[in-house]
Amino acid sequence: MLHDPVAELAAMAALPLERAGAMPVSIYTSPEFLALEQSRIFARSWLCAGRADALKAPGDYLTLDISGEPVIVLRDAKGALRAMSNVCRHRMSVLLEGRGHVAAITCPYHAWTYALDGSLRGAPAMELNESFCKQDVALPGIRCVDWQGWIMVTLDPDLPEPAELHADVDKLVGYLDMGSYTETFREEHRWNTNWKILAENFMESYHLPMCHRGTIGGASRLSEMVCPEGFSTFNYHHILKDDSVPLALAHPSNTALTGEERRRTWLLSIYPSLLITLTPGYFWYLSLMPDGTDHVKILYGGGLSPDYMADPEAPKHFAALKGLLDHVNDEDRGCTERVWRGMQSRFAVPGALSHLERPNYEFARWISRMIAVE
Structure with a gap:
């Protein structure tokens, strides 16, 4: 049977969230669809x-x-x-x-x-x-x-500035001033999965208790996850962390943050492929570039907030953070590469989405809109 990935995606994107499923397999596996992504998404985005x-x-x-x-x-x-x-x-x-x-x-x-x-x-x-x-x-x-x-x-000479396109990012997380955080590591990786599989993995925390049961899974509860409606250029969700990951909490010396601000972790997915985890204590990010349908190039970095950078124990904090994030990334690699392998099956069919996968639904709708513009 011949498939039209663009039409298949448009049909899925037309459904309401309550009836939506994951993106069609052809969206990930089709070289022709990847060519459209390169010309209509990556060549036209920040x-x-x-x-x-x-x-x-x-x-x-x-x-x-x-x-x-x-x-x-x-x-x-x-x-x-x-x-x-x-x-x-x-x-x-x-x-x-x-x-x-x-x-x-x-x-x-x-x-x-x-x-x-x-x-x-x-x-x-x-x-x-x-x-x-x-x-x-x-x-x-x-x-x-x-x-x-x-x-x-x-590469787009006419695209509005990021500050204009993503003004709502500052409204959400401006109180943390992510521009003041210091990068303490930057690495490049290449995984055997499609770039959208990894992007979607970041966008939802539904997988945390299982995929990350060896690291951060226990610090998050599905019942406390909030997945609000996103914006036209990014989606987001946030999680309240407990003290099992101390660096995710505000530094003890910080008196500016109060209440839940002191333990809220933000997960920002800036379309198409900048994925940011921002906490009061640290940040980490992935910036993705497709490398064929079956591989993704990953820029992986992170660092500390000003409070933790100024702490005499900063090197110790950095070492603890890097060890944790590397382990988390290893877990994500296993999960996302298994999804790619599963998509090669003749029995691979997209399933229904959870309400905790709302960001994935919005991402699919954004891709569909971008691909439709010649």
Whole structure:
């Protein structure tokens, strides 16, 4: 039987939450649908390249690919955050790889050299070409902003700023000032699952008691989980944590937070693929990029709130946090890779959603809307 993933998804998204099911299998397994996601979602959205404090000094850089487009993000000579094409203007070699520090960007192929603002500074043995003018050559700029401490990049020249698109994020969690949190680790991983499976896994805490029974599952109760209606550009839910994970609670010295604010954990899913857990004591995040239907590239990072960073026991807090999060991530990897394997079955059929999976329902509806716009 031939399937039309776009039509199948639209049919599911048209149902009310009370009758909704999980997304059709073809939404995850179809290469044609992934191509639509790349062109209509990832090429048209603000994507997260990590935390702004990962690039501290002029010349610090990182690289990423957006829908097949190689991109450099760096601190320029004036300390401003800047993004530009990572493709040489001579013979089109990729310029930089990974992360690092440079005084200038030098092409590894023919040594054309660019300043940190993207202008061409040097081009060996070009003096005999009468059509060549160094001043006319520069790496194309790409939109890049610091939003709440996050490096946000887009290929879309007309997309509204993140501060406008996600204004309701600040209304929800502005009292925690996530821009003031400090990143203490940043890693890159690749898992054998579809990017949406991992995104959906983050969006619901229905799986916590079982999937995370060895770590954080016991600190959360299904009866206390709240999954409100989300917004047009993100969904969220929140959990009240007990003291079994002390770092999730406000620091004892913090007198600004009161009542349930001191133990509320927020889970924010900024579409399409920035997933943030924010607590009074720490944050951690995943930023996802599809790598085929069967793999996802993961930027995984986290850190501490100002109160815990100022604590003399900060290194101890960091070590405890990192150990916990790594274990949680290992559990999530097992769960999400099993879902991908299960989707290969001839008997794989999406089931009905729990009320605790409302964010997944809203995510599916958002994907359906985005894919429909040519």
